[in-house]
């Protein structure tokens with residue numbers, strides 16, 4: 001394998017990184033990124049095999065340890081997030097679990113937001129706690145309350161900004177300061193913004209993770225995840241768990257994700273532009289109590305969103321008047337928006353979180369974190385904006 005000529009990563013802008021970074025090349029001189037679908041790698045001799053097994057990381061041996069196509073995806077993600085390294089996982093949840101398992105032990109303390117992806121909360125409360133790791137869930141985004149929850153000492157802080165589906169913002173720089181004062185590492189789930197709109201590591205986060213399943217694939221095809229951060233944490237702490245635990249990303253999925261990244265900057269910009277326009281439109285319609293969109297002036301953290309993000313992103317949350325029956329009538333009348341639980345796809349999607357993605361939480365918890373029966377999450381894709389606006393109008397008329 002030879003690598004084609006590559007400019008120094010630091011000199012490249014995101015759109016160029018997205019289409020060029022980390023490209024492996026075989027002796028066949030292909031231009032597009034090859035898919036190295038192989039579980040193991042041949043050795044030239046018994047001595048070569050012995051050498052690769054003794055020098056950890058000097059060459060590919062077996063795809064649970066490393067694979068050139070997976071490395072392509074990792075390189076693109078690390079450069080886009082502005083971190084030294086990145087490591088891929090089989091899904092977003094595998095990335096979150098890898099962070100916790102690698103960085104915590106019995107007696108550790110994790111402080112996490114209540115406003116998290118449903119499966120993340122379930123993982124922390126039902127599984128991580130079984131291993132004698134203390135999990136403290138904080139209801140508020142106020143860094144002072146996080147400091148109190150840490151009680152002077154913690155191992156890991158975990159937040160998602162903006163959170164899905166309420167689009168609650170967290171001040172990443174302020175939270176990083178509080179985390180570090182307590183001796184904790186801050187992990188930020190950057191799924192909703194993607195590195196195109198927000199680079200948490202530049203704001204002080206220690207690790208940044210993604211579900212590649214969302215905007216990074218962008219076309220709803222495969223599951224995948226990634227953790228970005230300094231080599232010391234990625235190689236020193238997380239890699240040993242992935243090699244032995246096994247939740248590594250398949251080369252095929254890595255190839256899909258790496259190719260998805262090529263259009264990520266353009267998709268995220270266009271999707272954000274259309275989402276902002278639709279948010280503005282929906283906010284004024286009858287049948288809508290209020291909306292949440294980070295870059296809409298009605299958002300409680302509008303100033304923070306303008307400072308922390310380069311645009312508002314592709315999710316628009318609508319609170320329709322009339323609770324669940326009205327939300328269901330709205331969703332059932334839609335003809336363009338797909339009814340599915342994913343987001344970040346080029347196909348626009350409508351979801352009712354209270355009865356689907358967040359149905360396992362108790363009603364009391366859902367109410368506390370703002371996932372009310374009237375909440376509908378719209379994930380804006382690349383459908384024609386006029387068709388989306390007409391569809392929303394159709395939905396609201398049905399309420």
Ligand SMILES: *Cc1c(COP(=O)(O)O)cnc(C)c1O
Nearest residue numbers: 091092093117164191211213224
């Ligand atoms: C989807 C999602 C995850 C989990 O990712 P999977 O790839 O489905 O495992 C984690 N965090 C957020 C914010 C998500 O939206």
